[in-house]
Structures are given as structure tokens and as C-alpha cells.
Amino acid sequence: MMRLSARNQLRARITAITEGEATANVEMDAGGVRMVAAITVEAARELGLTEGSEVVAMIKASDVMLAVAD
Template sequence: MKLSARNQIPARITAINSGEAIANVELDAGGVRLVASITVEAVRQLGLTEGAQVIAVVKASDVMVATAD
């Protein structure tokens, strides 16, 4: 698969919490916790399971940066 997005982060699924329509997929990206909110249908179609290796693709128009003062 080829993507134009450059922010691709290898991760492992640590949990999948499904609601009626949306699932929160928790990821461990080298010790950093990420959560992706995707449809329950997408979880099924992709065959996502806890422990699976995936790639988190981040495509956002804004990224904020903060520093400690």
C-alpha cells in the first residue's frame, strides 16, 4: 500500500473498545499511547485484533507544539 501521508507510526493494538458505531482502538507506539476512533465496521473489515501490528497514519491540518515553562 502506498500513501501520501508521511506521518506513519508503527504500533501494536493494546485494546479495542467498541460502542454501537465507533470503536476506540488503543495503540502502543514504542511506549507512546495513541487512540484511534474509527467505525466498528472498519474494525471488522480490517480484521483488527488485540496484539496485531498496525501502522497509525496521522493526517491532520493542525499540530500543536507546547513547551514547559
């Protein structure tokens, strides 16, 4: 067990993984909300991520930007 400081934890199912040379884009469905995480290919392989895997997405961001139309 591990304790984490990240409070924004969302259960999700992986819907697709697109691997580049160094980065993998991991697409997820979190209760009808589409999310994409960019992680290293090495990390994706070490975690054994595959389409359909259940994961917990943990979000820790120092900045969140919002925009609205004029």
C-alpha cells in the same frame, strides 16, 4: 502496494479495542507512546483488528493544537 501522501506513519501494536454503537476506540502502543484512533466499528471488523495486532498508524491532520500552563 499503495503509495500514500501521509508521511507520519508509526508502527504500533493494538493494546485494546472498545466498541460503541458506531465507533471503535483502538488503543495502541507505538514504541512506548500510547495512541488512540477512533474508527468505525465496521472498519475495525473489516480489518480484522484484535488486541495484539501489529498495525501502521498513519496520521494526517490539518491542525494540531498545543497548550501550556499559565
